Amino acid sequence: MNRNVILSCLCAAGVSFGAHAAETAPVAMEKQIEVHGENYVPGMGEIMGATQMRHAKLWFAGKAGNWDLAGYELDEIREGMDDAVKYHPVFKKDAPIADILDKFIAQPLNDLESAIKAKDNVKFRKSFDHLTRACNECHQAVSQGFIVIKRPGTLQYTNQEFAVRKN
Ligand code: HEC
Numbered sequence: 001m002n003r004n005v006i007l008s009c010l011c012a013a014g015v016s017f018g019a020h021a022a023e024t025a026p027v028a029m030e031k032q033i034e035v036h037g038e039n040y041v042p043g044m045g046e047i048m049g050a051t052q053m054r055h056a057k058l059w060f061a062g063k064a065g066n067w068d069l070a071g072y073e074l075d076e077i078r079e080g081m082d083d084a085v086k087y088h089p090v091f092k093k094d095a096p097i098a099d100i101l102d103k104f105i106a107q108p109l110n111d112l113e114s115a116i117k118a119k120d121n122v123k124f125r126k127s128f129d130h131l132t133r134a135c136n137e138c139h140q141a142v143s144q145g146f147i148v149i150k151r152p153g154t155l156q157y158t159n160q161e162f163a164v165r166k167n
Contacts, residue, residue, distance in 0.1 A: 044088045048147075051080045055135070056152040057160075062116070062124045064162040070116045070124070078109060095142040104134040104141070 054077045061069035084091075085098045111127035128151070135149040155162070 041087050042083060044084060044091055047080050047084050047087075051077055051135075052149070053157075054080065055132070055149065056155075057157065057162075058112075059128060059152050060155050060157075060162045062121075062128060064164065065119070065121070066162055066164045067116050067119050068164075069162065071113075074109070074112055074116060081105060081109075091142055097142075100138055100141050104138045105131070108134045 054073045058070055058073040058077065061067075061073055081101055085101060088097055091097050108127055108131040112124070112131060115123035115127050132149050132151060136145075136147075139145055139147045139149075
């Protein structure tokens with residue numbers, strides 16, 4: 001049955017469509033948000049897609065000496081990694097994400113944090129490259145070695161200011 005047929009059936013049956021929809025729509029939306037909030041599990045690929053964005057933004061924030069923004073992006077990367085462990089403790093049979101994560105990424109994340117705190121440009125670049133290597137080491141460890149992360153070239157997020165706000 002196509003949509004027009006369904007609609008005309010409803011009208012013919014005297015269903016007051018508009019009024020009913022207006023009453024139930026907000027409730028339905030609330031339910032949807034509830035369900036989404038409690039049961040929604042982000043896929044590993046989704047978490048990683050967001051991590052890729054953060055990784056790029058982190059680079060441009062650090063490059064611009066915007067340490068507040070860099071610190072924020074680093075926190076977001078950490079949260080993504082926490083989600084990876086929480087939702088995908090084992091990625092495909094023999095890849096215990098929690099162990100692998102600790103092995104590869106804990107150190108570069110901590111180094112980056114102290115570089116950002118110290119507003120140390122040289123240390124930032126070094127630990128950023130270390131983080132990038134760690135991304136790839138993990139990809140290799142979980143048989144995703146074809147996903148290769150590198151320093152970003154040009155900034156893609158032209159709708160966001162990366163320089164420190166002047167006022
Ligand atoms: C714990 C190991 C681990 C670490 C650390 C890790 N990744 Fe991943 N990454 C994965 C796995 C597993 C996949 C494959 C996900 C899938 O197939 O659903 C993946 C996939 C990806 C993808 C492909 C997503 C897509 O849809 O194209 C990107 C991009 C990515 N990771 C970026 C990063 C970046 C950037 C870092 C470092 C900041 C990083 N990853 C660190 C395990 C890791």
